[in-house]
Amino acid sequence: MSGHGLPERGALDVFEYAVLRVVPRVERGEQINAGVILYCRARSFVAARVHLDVGRLRALDPDADVVGVRAALRAIEGVCRGGADAGQAAGDDAGRRFRWLIAPRSTVVQPGPVHTGLTTDPEAETERLLDLLVR
Known part of the structure; x- marks a missing residue:
């Protein structure tokens, strides 16, 4: 830590992440990865x-609600950004928003299990995980 209470540049910090999955027909359990959520407490x-x-989504369900799925994914991005886009979570800190987003749900967009890692750059790590696990 620097003298200002902020992590030093280049320091390794623990992060947690979950893959966002789209399950167009919950009763069938088929899914595609559609995003990642990353949280770094430090x-x-x-x-x-x-x-x-x-x-890929249409291959699992030709009648999938693409507009609804996109709206749900955008809402998750908004909660992460905080502010007016976060709705009821607007006043919550980053950790509380992450915990709320990774809570299990039986909806079309679902978080997967939480995993951990180390990073010097959480923003870059988020992009790397999206490339590795989704794209």
């Missing part, structure tokens, strides 16, 4: 990055 950082492959 940096008070939480972010979501999404990428919806509509072709």
Whole structure:
């Protein structure tokens, strides 16, 4: 830590992340990865990055509600950003917003299990995980 209470540049910090999954027909359990949520407590950082492959989604369910899925993914990004886009979570800190987003739900967009890692750059790590696990 620097003398200002902020992590030093280049320091490794623990992060947690979950993959966002789209399950168009919950009763069938088939899913595609459509995003990641990453939280780094040391940096008070939480972010979501999404990428919806509509072709893959339609392969699982030709009648999937693409507009609704995109809206749900955008809402998750908004909660991570905080402020007016976060709705009821607007006043919550990054950790509380992350915990709320990773809570299990039986909706079309669901968080996967939480995993951990180390990073020097949570923003870049979010993009790296999106490329690795979703795109």
